[in-house]
Amino acid sequence: MQHKMYYNLSTLSQMDIYLFKQGSYTKMYEKFGAHPMTHKGKKGVHFAVWAPNAKSVCVRGDFNDYKIDAHPLQLRSDDSGIWEGFIEDIAIGLTYKYHIVSLFHNIVHEKSDPFAFYSEVAPKSASRIYELDNYKWNDKKWMEKRYKNNACDSPISVYEMHVGSWRRNPLEDNRYLTYKELALELVPYLKEMNYTHVEFMPLSEYPYFGSWGYQVVGYFSATSRFGEPEDLMYLIEELHKNDIGVIMDWVPSHFAVDMHGLINFDGTALYEHDDPRQGFHPEWGSIIFNYGRNEVKSFLISSAMFWLDKYHVDGIRVDAVASMLHLDYAREEGDWIPNKDGGNKNLEAVAFLQKLNESVYKEFPDIMMIAEESTAWPMVTGRTSDGGLGFGFKWNMGWMHDTLKYMSYDPIYRQHHHSQLTFSLWYAFDEHFMLPLSHDEVVHMKGSLINKMPGDEAHKFANLRVMYAYMLSHPGKKLLFMGGEMAQYSEWHYQGSLDWHMLENPYHSKLQKMLSDLNLIYKNQKALHQYDEKQIGFEWIDNGDYQHNCISYIRKSDNEEDNIYVLCNFSDAQRSQYKLGVPYDGEYEEIFNSQSSYYAGSNDGNYGKLTAKKEQMHNKEYSLELTLPALGVIYLKRVAEAKTQKASKK
Structure with missing residues (x-):
């Protein structure tokens, strides 16, 4: 023909x-x-x-x-x-x-x-050749209310995952699951674990599976490894129908060198810079976009818009923002070209990111734009009209590095590193932060999260439970990479499945249960999420008990009766008759204990109600005397009866 x-x-x-x-x-x-x-x-x-x-x-x-x-x-x-x-x-x-x-x-x-x-x-x-508009979406209910689920005052707990290695089919040559198979297995799992969102590592078409999706060639093409475009739409729709938001990892910072892609597209450096000091990424061996070329800006903004528009994605996590902002990123002196003012700021990338965020938020004001930005660049989540980049959230890499470093120390030495715990609260409200324990922390010989913890098996798990409970109560939205919820011992590897068999061991299965319970508490207790980005949502009770490796603080909501009192003991010694200052009288109860036997812990803690005494402590009018278990975190809340009595006295 x-x-x-x-x-x-x-x-x-x-x-x-x-x-x-x-x-x-x-x-x-x-x-x-x-x-x-x-x-x-x-x-x-x-x-x-x-x-x-x-x-x-x-x-x-x-x-x-x-x-x-x-x-x-x-x-x-x-x-x-x-x-x-x-x-x-x-x-x-x-x-x-x-x-x-x-x-x-x-x-x-x-x-x-x-x-x-x-x-x-x-x-x-x-x-x-393909058409996308034939798919009939059935997620109207979610789309109408997602502005609530993506808001700064809402609980956002993200499960980050790599589609090709979450779970594999051992009966069929260990192949990865398809988008449709994931809809059957992933959706109920996320519901069981009480996650609010899932973040997929890049699904834009990419040539080399070992790049995890970060070396892209198809910025408008969902990778065909896992099925057809409608299959991915079906997966997203099923997630939405079960009240789970979808975040897509997106890579405008660099693209693949494969010759069938964008590189040297018409025989010239069309999408990139001609000079390798600007156009070649030395750390990743990839090609850097020319953000000063208007047609390239249109291309990239259209790509972000595409996933939000055609695939109903609820948020975009922008990869490697720091590498975009700094002309000297991963470069030695003489290997980069200064900007027009002689500095190292990529002014063209700044303008692009501002325009990107302005464009997508104008079209989709109810989505999330999330920056992976690892430096102290100011106002990443600030308004573009004020000179900010305009993102909705920023990964708090400082918190992540400090926390993992602190947790790696044997408890006997932690008193000398107490500031690594408390420092994050000096800047916790400068941006709209998300706390990431991402894939980057469990690859390239960094060890799994459980293997970063000191001690024998029991102590490793107690430490990991402490870190998770601390994370879920710290200001900022939450993100955990797959496998962390069951304390996988091995590093993540893209060619295999998670070690699901480990759940046969009670230490692993009970840790998984704790993460599920923590996510539920985080969702249900407004004080743990409403003011994540505002100072009024946090108050130290005691941040100076470095000798005991203990910290305590209050998470607050717009109703003081719903406040959550958090006590963290990072030492391996139990603190009996530990005194905690509280602002109100009445009775308090323990609503969470990371050392509960439900979570394979020591089961030390506080049973029944705790009654506040008229005794000043920590600049508070009242105090509680309680048991703070070794390597344990407890959450306290004032009980309903006490609230009623307090209201009647008024």
């Missing part, structure tokens, strides 16, 4: 071209790439690709036996650099590539479509 070519059809308006060149075309995926449509009663596909430095661009595919010159595209008469054409009678699902001859040196490039919605399964690299 001959597939006729038409050139008198363009889906791009002059306004589209103008916005594209201004860096403000935020939905390029609607018209760029391959779009099935009808022209003069004939069904076919319209192709549009940006290649301003190409001498010729032809579409090769299944429909023309991959002949080089059977279907050449035509360069628009304006100066946009866009090539277009309409080809009749092309079926959905067929593969294709662009055959690009460079204008300057006649070198041929075989490229995947940067705007493809679907791709061949790697290591194959052709794009597939």
